[in-house]
Amino acid sequence: MAKATKDVIYGLYNDEEVLMKAVKVANEKHLEIMEVFTPFPVHGLDPLLGFEESRLHIGGFIYGSLGTMTAFLGMTWIFTKDWPVIFGGKPYWAVPSFIPITFELTVLFAAIGMVVTFYIVNGMGPGIKLPILDNRITDDKFCIAFDKAHIDASVAESFLKETGAEEVSSKII
């Protein structure tokens, strides 16, 4: 993958509450944060970073509907057109007994579709390497990263230090 490299300056914080305050300060000063990395989901961070609600659940609904239709229309076609068989005196098109399978396939399609979408939109997958700024981010460090192309490095550095970052470093990713 030939991706454009970025020159990144980032600070590591020890606590998510300090990080949240720093993000608020950055918003007040209109500093453009490239990314925030945390070891666990920090609640309340999304609106500060201006994230809209994830649309994954809309995808889930669409995949689920696809599953409903696949199951219901599939069974309908099989038992009314392709190979009608009478089972226990029931009509060919025995809707109530199609419901369990229709439900299961709805759930199956929604779940598989959403999970696959999740990994695709994240750009993740088996063996894929995404930039890792510091190995301790998955342990106990909270990180704010700036792209030097969008912000003056000295401004970013002084911001990070003032807001309580324990370490400030640069890296090309």
Place this chain on the structure above:
Amino acid sequence: MSAPVSAIREPLITGSKTYHQITEDLVSPTEKAPGLSWIIAFSVAAALATFGVFCIAWTIWFGIGSWHLNRTIGWGWDITNFVWWIGIGHAGTLISAILLLFRQKWRTGVNRAAEAMTIFAVLCAALFPGIHVGRAWVVFYFFPYPNTRGPLWPNFNSPLLWDLFAISTYFTVSLLFWYTGLVPDFATVRDRARGIRKKIYHFLSFGWNGSAKHWQRWESISLVLAGLATPLVLSVHTIVSFDFATSVIPGWHTTIFPPYFVAGAIFSGFAMVLTLMLITRKILKLEDYITLAHIESMNKVILVTGTIVGVAYLTELFIAWYSGYVYEQFAFFNRALGPYWWSYFGMMFCNVISPQFFWSRKIRRNIVWTFFLSIVVNIGMWFERFVIIATTLARDYLPSSWSFYKPSWVEIGIFTGTIGIFFVLYLLFVRVAPVVAIAEVKSILKSSGDQYSGANAHHHHEEAVSTDNH
């Protein structure tokens, strides 16, 4: 940021952990060489599993006649074990999905292991229908796919086919849910590892780097998967109960079966979670993460579901009498006083009487009692399925075909074999993956850590924040 938590609520993480300490405690079991107890347990499980595989091969070679099934009793230990294992799986989904929707924080300590248990239990369960059909080599005929036999389709009106769809969906969704939860924790393991270990965990962690946007999507997908898994888990045991309830056999043809099976499934599943977690927390020294508060919560679930199951047994008896239908009355008379009376009383004792001990707070918080009762409950739930299946079939409408059934060594070997397979998988899992969800435990630290909440909280958290403000 942490939500206000009542001061009387018990902390869920003890030992004044820091984030780094949590990583250290939960990842280190995968980094060390296995101890002697692990090796012994693994050897025993592997031996059982090997003998189980031998018995399965024997079955496929000689046919299911080697199980002592007969023309009257066509379902014996095989389907009993199938329903038992599927039921055990249900607790994992209940903990990871339903308790997530209810925002129960104590689930974070046990959800990872419980979901793993679900997956392994469903695998063991799925084995039984596969081999009990006899010709296991054409078992793919179950699936509806365009074929050259007509095309001949399976019967979509049959509960047995619904079951196939329910169980394959359940397995797939549980696996996806579990793995998506594992990805951030694999990344944690990866970032501490070196050499070949780093390469393996790099592959397994899918490139996770903790980006805030990824976490947002991760939380979103966890919530929706939980929302999907909740009706799914209820549907699975409902459909398993349809295998019986849609037949015309007295004792099976009852509308109470779906709720009663679901309650029984959760009941036995929590018992198995407790059996596993009590051993795991001891061996991996996870007492700070799986506390007495967790154990007590699970015991309360056992008490409630055990009582529901008890009410269902009594309702069945009452309805059998009240229906005025002699065949139904005979079916229940036969269960309690027929040739298999001992399994009926075993079931009543283990499932209805034994969980009542958990009314006592002392017993709910006593590890030895909990461990003992969890095993009793598992035995009881196995008896329940045996009572429903073999006892009912042994005495059907036609007295001339009444019969009796005892399992053969092959069938017993397959059952102990699935226990072996289950523990082999579980023991491998505790070696390669963090048994407790690291990221999720970290996310509740500030609301449920003992230095922040509960009787011993010493508010160093406010101090830390105020020193940062200078």
